[in-house]
Amino acid sequence: MKVLVTGANGQLGHDLVKILSPEHEVIGFGRDQMDVCDLASVKHTMESVVPDVVVHAAAYTAVDRAETEIDEAFRVNAVGSRNVAVAAEEVKARVCYISTDYVFDGTLDGPYREYDQVGPTSVYGQSKLAGEVLTQTLCSRYFIVRTSWVFGAHGGNFVKTMLKLGQGRSSLQVVDDQTGCPTYTVDLARFIGDLISTEKYGVYHASNSEACTWFEFAKAIFEEAGQSVLVDPCTTQEFPRPAPRPRNSVLDHLAMRTNGFVKMPAWRDALQRFLAEYLSK
Numbered sequence: 643m644k645v646l647v648t649g650a651n652g653q654l655g656h657d658l659v660k661i662l663s664p665e666h667e668v669i670g671f672g673r674d675q676m677d678v679c680d681l682a683s684v685k686h687t688m689e690s691v692v693p694d695v696v697v698h699a700a701a702y703t704a705v706d707r708a709e710t711e712i713d714e715a716f717r718v719n720a721v722g723s724r725n726v727a728v729a730a731e732e733v734k735a736r737v738c739y740i741s742t743d744y745v746f747d748g749t750l751d752g753p754y755r756e757y758d759q760v761g762p763t764s765v766y767g768q769s770k771l772a773g774e775v776l777t778q779t780l781c782s783r784y785f786i787v788r789t790s791w792v793f794g795a796h797g798g799n800f801v802k803t804m805l806k807l808g809q810g811r812s813s814l815q816v817v818d819d820q821t822g823c824p825t826y827t828v829d830l831a832r833f834i835g836d837l838i839s840t841e842k843y844g845v846y847h848a849s850n851s852e853a854c855t856w857f858e859f860a861k862a863i864f865e866e867a868g869q870s871v872l873v874d875p876c877t878t879q880e881f882p883r884p885a886p887r888p889r890n891s892v893l894d895h896l897a898m899r900t901n902g903f904v905k906m907p908a909w910r911d912a913l914q915r916f917l918a919e920y921l922s923k
């Protein structure tokens with residue numbers, strides 16, 4: 643199968659190209675080669691590659707900055723996704739759109755299923771939801787894969803931030819009132835590889851198994867990395883950020899179960915594998 647990956651220089655895009663490559667013919671495009679906001683460029687690229695599937699991982703991901711850069715967030719996440727959808731449809735390619743747990747408002751008691759009510763509270767979440775809607779409207783065959791709390795070897799993420807902070811400090815505070823599911827890019831890319839090889843279209847929640855708070859995640863990072871840093875729990879109120887975050891964004895993997903996909907490993911197992919690779923370099 644010929645697979646075109648957008649956002650190939652990003653955290654997920656990089657691992658998608660690497661992990662899908664042995665099985666498929668994978669062509670990755672970074673922003674410098676194909677700006678998704680440029681419809682003519684996206685159409686031209688799609689017509690010259692003629693992929694079977696497009697994995698659309700490119701996105702505006704600066705969650706806090708999006709609160710003030712509203713137009714730019716929508717330009718990339720809504721208009722850019724519209725462009726990818728239109729161009730893919732013209733060459734009869736299927737689309738796998740990567741989305742986020744931030745499409746939910748976080749007020750549900752318990753894990754979110756794929757067809758639960760969405761209600762993003764941040765500009766980033768709203769712009770990603772717009773991308774979902776445009777993909778669903780314009781593509782005849784699509785997968786929407788919502789993921790959360792992503793970490794991988796390429797690009798910035800919470801795990802790397804903690805490791806860096808831990809080098810200069812003996813203690814730090816981390817919020818303990820937001821719960822979610824960490825996700826390792828390698829495990830996510832493997833699931834996406836399995837998914838796009840099928841005709842099981844629809845919306846999927848894909849994260850590593852089991853949930854935690856950011857505080858619990860931070861503690862685990864230091865334990866697994868062998869860094870002795872005291873982590874103190876704090877509240878979101880004590881650590882305000884420009885963009886609101888869902889209090890609960892735990893993803894239930896209903897669509898994976900009902901479509902016969904193997905659940906992704908537990909996040910702690912994923913963290914151990916990530917650190918083994920990352921710290922060995």
Ligand SMILES: NC(=O)c1ccc[n+]([C@@H]2O[C@H](COP(=O)([O-])OP(=O)(O)OC[C@H]3O[C@@H](n4cnc5c(N)ncnc54)[C@H](OP(=O)(O)O)[C@@H]3O)[C@@H](O)[C@H]2O)c1
Nearest residue numbers: 649651652653654673677678700701703740742789792797
């Ligand atoms: N990171 C998370 O915790 C998380 C959680 C839930 C969902 N997601 C979703 O997962 C996907 C992958 O995220 P990620 O963590 O890999 O993000 P990332 O590292 O920020 O990668 C996104 C990539 O998209 C590129 N991009 C931005 N604007 C573009 C444009 N106009 N044209 C082409 N490429 C453009 C960026 O290029 P530049 O570097 O040049 O800007 C970057 O390489 C995204 O859809 C994101 O919304 C991420």
